[in-house]
Amino acid sequence: MSSETLEIQLIAAVVAVACALPGVFLVLRRMAMMSDAISHAILVGIAAAAIFVTEDLTSPLLIVAAAATGVLTVSLVELLNQTRLIREDAAIGITFPALFSVGVILIARYAGDVHLDTDAVLLGELAFAPFNRFEVLEYDLGPRALWVMGVILCVNVVFIAFFYKELKLVTFDANLAATLGFSPALVHYGMMTLVSITAVGAFDAVGSILVVALMIAPPVTAYLLTNRLSRMIGLSGLIGVASAVAGYWFAHHQDASIAGSMGLMTGVFFALALLFAPNRGIVAIARRRASQRWEFAQTMLTIHLFSHEGLPEAEREAHVNHLSSHLHWEPDFAQQVVRNAERRGFIRNRSGRLNLTEQGREMAQLALVK
Amino acid sequence: MKNYSDTFAIEVEDLTVAYRDQPVLWDVDLNVPAGVLMAIVGPNGAGKTTLIKVILGLVRAAAGRVSIYGQSYSDQRRLVGYVPQRGSVDWDFPTSVLDVVMMGRYGALGWIRRPGSRERRSALEALDKVGMRDLAHRQISQLSGGQQQRVFLARALVQDAQIYFMDEPFQGVDATTERAIVALLQELRAEGKTLVVVHHDLQTVVDYFDSVTLLNVRRIASGPVNEVFTETNLRLTYGGRIAFLNRTEDQPAETQNIPHVIKPAKVENDATGIGERSNP
Numbered sequence: 001m002s003s004e005t006l007e008i009q010l011i012a013a014v015v016a017v018a019c020a021l022p023g024v025f026l027v028l029r030r031m032a033m034m035s036d037a038i039s040h041a042i043l044v045g046i047a048a049a050a051i052f053v054t055e056d057l058t059s060p061l062l063i064v065a066a067a068a069t070g071v072l073t074v075s076l077v078e079l080l081n082q083t084r085l086i087r088e089d090a091a092i093g094i095t096f097p098a099l100f101s102v103g104v105i106l107i108a109r110y111a112g113d114v115h116l117d118t119d120a121v122l123l124g125e126l127a128f129a130p131f132n133r134f135e136v137l138e139y140d141l142g143p144r145a146l147w148v149m150g151v152i153l154c155v156n157v158v159f160i161a162f163f164y165k166e167l168k169l170v171t172f173d174a175n176l177a178a179t180l181g182f183s184p185a186l187v188h189y190g191m192m193t194l195v196s197i198t199a200v201g202a203f204d205a206v207g208s209i210l211v212v213a214l215m216i217a218p219p220v221t222a223y224l225l226t227n228r229l230s231r232m233i234g235l236s237g238l239i240g241v242a243s244a245v246a247g248y249w250f251a252h253h254q255d256a257s258i259a260g261s262m263g264l265m266t267g268v269f270f271a272l273a274l275l276f277a278p279n280r281g282i283v284a285i286a287r288r289r290a291s292q293r294w295e296f297a298q299t300m301l302t303i304h305l306f307s308h309e310g311l312p313e314a315e316r317e318a319h320v321n322h323l324s325s326h327l328h329w330e331p332d333f334a335q336q337v338v339r340n341a342e343r344r345g346f347i348r349n350r351s352g353r354l355n356l357t358e359q360g361r362e363m364a365q366l367a368l369v370k
Numbered sequence: 371m372k373n374y375s376d377t378f379a380i381e382v383e384d385l386t387v388a389y390r391d392q393p394v395l396w397d398v399d400l401n402v403p404a405g406v407l408m409a410i411v412g413p414n415g416a417g418k419t420t421l422i423k424v425i426l427g428l429v430r431a432a433a434g435r436v437s438i439y440g441q442s443y444s445d446q447r448r449l450v451g452y453v454p455q456r457g458s459v460d461w462d463f464p465t466s467v468l469d470v471v472m473m474g475r476y477g478a479l480g481w482i483r484r485p486g487s488r489e490r491r492s493a494l495e496a497l498d499k500v501g502m503r504d505l506a507h508r509q510i511s512q513l514s515g516g517q518q519q520r521v522f523l524a525r526a527l528v529q530d531a532q533i534y535f536m537d538e539p540f541q542g543v544d545a546t547t548e549r550a551i552v553a554l555l556q557e558l559r560a561e562g563k564t565l566v567v568v569h570h571d572l573q574t575v576v577d578y579f580d581s582v583t584l585l586n587v588r589r590i591a592s593g594p595v596n597e598v599f600t601e602t603n604l605r606l607t608y609g610g611r612i613a614f615l616n617r618t619e620d621q622p623a624e625t626q627n628i629p630h631v632i633k634p635a636k637v638e639n640d641a642t643g644i645g646e647r648s649n650p
Contacts, residue, residue, distance in 0.1 A: 028463065162482055169473050173459045176525075179426045179452045180477030181444070227464045227509040 007130040009248050011145050012262060015202045016214050016240030018153040021160055022195045023215035024233050027223060028171050033089065035215040037077065037096035038070040038192070039199040039208040043103030045069030046200065051110045063200050070196020071189060073099060126258040129205050145205045152201040159194055160233070163187065168229055210259045214240055217266035224277040239269055297337045299367045300327065302346050305356045306364035320352045377440045379404040379533050379564040380425065385434030387420055394420045398434070398589045402566060402581075404532075407559040409569040409578070409595075412585035413608050418568045419455070421585065422535045426452055438533065448477060451531030453522045455538055461510050467521055468493055468506040474528035489528075496524035501550060516547030523554060533564045540571065552578050575599055 026035055049065035073095055080091035134144040141147065160167065166187050170177045174184040195215070202211045222235035247262030254261070275282050304327065308317040316322060323334040338354065341347045346360030356364070380402040387395040395417040402408060410418045423429040425436050427443045438446040451474070471493040472485045479485060497503045500520040505513070513521065519539055526534055540548050555565055555578070569575065575582055575595060582599050584590040584607040591603045 028460075030460075165476060165479070165484055166481065168465070168469075169476055172463045172465065172470070173454065173473070175423075175428055175454050175458060176452060176473065177476075178428055179447065179450065181447050182476070182481070223464065227511070228466065229464050229469075232464050 004130045005248075005252075007143050007146065008126055008258065009245055011129050011143060011149060011205055012126060012244035012248055012258070013241045014146060014149045014153050015205050016218070016244040016262075017237040018149055018156055018198050019202055019211060019214035020218040020236035020240040021153075021156040021233065022191060022198055024219040024222070024229075024236050025167055025171055025191055026195065027216060027219040028229075032216045032220075033092050034074065034077070034192075035195060035199070036212045037073050037092045038195050039203060039211040039215075041073040041096040041099035041103075042066035042069045042196060042200050042203070043208070044099045044106065045072075045103075047103045047106040051106060063197060066200030067193050067196040069099070070199065071192055073196075074189070074192045125207075126205055148201050149205065152198055156194055156198060159190070163190070164230075167191065206259045206262065210263050213263040213266045214243070217270050218243065221266075221270045221273045224273045224280050239266075243269055294337070294340060297329070297333070298341045298344070298346065299363065301337055301341055301354075302356060302360045302364040303367060305347065305354055306361060306368075309356060309361075315353070318354045320349065320354060378402055379406075379439060380566065381435075381437045381440070382421075382425065383435045385421075385424060385436065386432045387417070387424055387429060388432050393587060395424070396588045398585070400583060400589055400592055402564060404564050405559065405562050406581040407555055407565045407567070407579050408581035408583060409567050409575050410583045410585055411569050411572060411575060411607070412590075416586040416607075418585055419537055422452075422537055422566070422568060426450065426535060449532040451526040451529035451534040453526045453534065453536040453539055456515065456518050456522060456541060458537075461513070461518060463510065465510055466506070467497065467502065467508050467510060467513070470510060470521055471496055471506075471524045471528060474525040477529065492528045492530075493524070496527040497521075499527060500524045500554065514544075516543040519543050519547060519551070523551065531563070534558065534566070536565065536567045538568050538570060540569065572604070 023035065026032055045065040045068060046062050049059075049062050053065070054061050076095045076099075077088065077091045080086060080095065081088045086094070129145040130143045132144045134141045134147045166177070166182050169180070169182060170184045170187040177184050177187070198215075199208065199211050202214070206214070218236040218239040219232065221239050222232045225235055226232050243265040244262050246268075247265040248258055250256070250265065251258040251261035273281065276284075278284060301323070304323075305318055308314045311317075317326065320334065320338055323329050323338070324331045327334070329337070338347070338349060341360070342349050345357055346363055348355045348357060378401040380400070382398055382400040385395055385398040385400075386393065398417075398421065400421075410421065412418055420429055424431050425438075425443065436443060438449060443450070468490070472489045474496075475485055475489040475492065479489070494503060494506060497506050500523050502517065502520050502524060505517065510518070510521065519541075523536075523539065526536070539551055543551070555567070558565060559580075567579070569579070576599060579595055581593060582595050583592040584598065584603050586607045590607045591598045
């Protein structure tokens with residue numbers, strides 16, 4: 001592996017983790033689409049700062065401007081939402097394209113000398129990231145993008161580590177947070193600033209569309225796999241890294257866009273979790289339903305036998321052939337239920353005449369009391 | 371029962387809340403003495419939840435003043451526990467019962483400090499009190515409605531407050547849980563706590579509570595249950611819609627509009643002194 005390949009993967013992995021961390025809270029607050037809004041709207045901040053303030057595209061001022069634009073976007077969406085004239089999804093849909101368009105126009109109109117084009121903003125170009133070096137006194141310290149995203153990752157980790165309790169409380173129950181004196185608005189806007197900073201750092205490397213993929217897909221995937229917030233955060237990071245690395249090699253073999261392949265991999269990992277997650281996956285749910293169906297049929301059978309037990313009609317009611325007509329069971333299904341119940345010792349089958357065992361009687365009684 | 375003598379636990383003066391020009395609460399006065407177990411009852415849209423939320427600083431008032439033991443809520447928040455409506459949070463949130471209960475200690479911890487073994491211990495004790503200790507490590511999405519409510523109560527218990535506000539704690543819970551909650555409320559009152567509970571079921575007011583506030587945008591009446599919870603006051607609060615209480619088929623048609631024309635029933639309030647304002 002050349003150092004360049006390694007560097008690209010390293011950058012991608014750092015971007016993925018940096019995005020996944022705030023993404024967890026966006027997903028839990030049901031604000032996933034806010035990442036879309038922020039990652040696009042920051043363009044206007046970057047463009048304005050690059051054109052009117054500094055021509056240096058590596059200036060930290062750009063990050064400040066972008067973060068401010070991100071927070072502005074969130075406030076605008078909330079203002080619109082508060083008018084109650086339009087709903088939040090529409091408010092997001094109105095706000096960020098408008099801001100983004102202004103950014104596009106600014107770049108087209110004024111950014112002749114500035115190296116900033118809309119393709120790069122949307123798609124990024126990870127393959128070129130290693131060429132942009134971070135040098136201090138002529139010492140090469142590695143790719144600039146790695147440093148920028150490394151710092152942003154640290155900021156995210158520190159913020160979440162310090163305010164973990166507050167983030168959890170505000171996300172779960174904002175009202176309680178407010179009554180306890182933790183301002184939900186403060187925590188919320190702190191988080192949105194983080195999302196904006198992460199988006200502006202990441203868009204340079206991977207483009208704004210992949211920012212959305214990396215912020216939302218790994219947390220949603222992790223959500224299906226665990227039911228603890230701390231584990232969800234950890235898993236999101238891992239899934240992000242896995243998507244980044246898998247995406248890189250996919251792109252390598254298919255000679256495709258790295259960012260595009262990484263985005264694809266986030267979708268693949270999500271699809272796998274959706275199908276095969278241990279408890280919440282579609283397969284697990286289907287199997288649980290099927291076993292519940294058998295379980296329920298068995299209970300039904302014991303209750304049926306129990307309620308006719310010792311009565312004159314028992315001879316007729318407790319016959320295996322009778323089950324299909326009385327309980328509306330297909331003959332095959334009835335046979336299978338009887339076999340299962342017999343195997344588990346709930347009933348005895350004497351040439352079609354069914355009798356409850358003591359165990360079966362207990363089961364019926366238990367089910368009736370519930 | 372402790373006696374906090376001259377100050378009320380909760381004082382609400384001339385409180386008006388509106389969404390745009392639509393009044394939700396009109397000029398409400400309410401004084402809650404310490405140590406009572408009070409129900410707030412009234413029809414849907416009467417402003418019961420809003421009243422609690424204003425007192426807790428969650429909703430802004432258009433006018434009026436709220437105080438907790440004579441001071442503003444933000445100075446006294448450590449004295450106040452809150453049980454919101456069960457449906458107000460996302461029960462699919464990835465966390466455990468124990469974690470949710472420990473959130474009640476967050477206020478005492480303040481910013482940044484993390485809960486530790488002390489918080490854990492008090493959360494487990496509270497879960498014990500509501501009969502949920504065995505489920506401490508269960509994921510909250512696996513709880514029944516009654517269990518969710520118990521978790522919220524346990525969370526309020528660890529706040530170790532003097533005053534508790536509860537928003538419909540009996541909503542959608544089974545009979546066992548309802549009895550357990552009532553026992554818990556009465557135990558808290560016996561410890562001298564003040565409890566204000568938004569309640570829906572008029573049939574149980576007399577059994578469960580010692581005080582009641584009847585609310586329908588305006589405060590209709592407030593005081594001890596045996597003095598205030600009268601048919602007349604209920605009519606004033608609910609208009610003609612309380613036929614189920616006395617089983618008579620037809621209510622007089624004019625009671626429909628009475629809450630809008632008749633003043634709050636001052637007579638009952640003055641008899642107890644509860645409705646009177648402290649010095650304006």
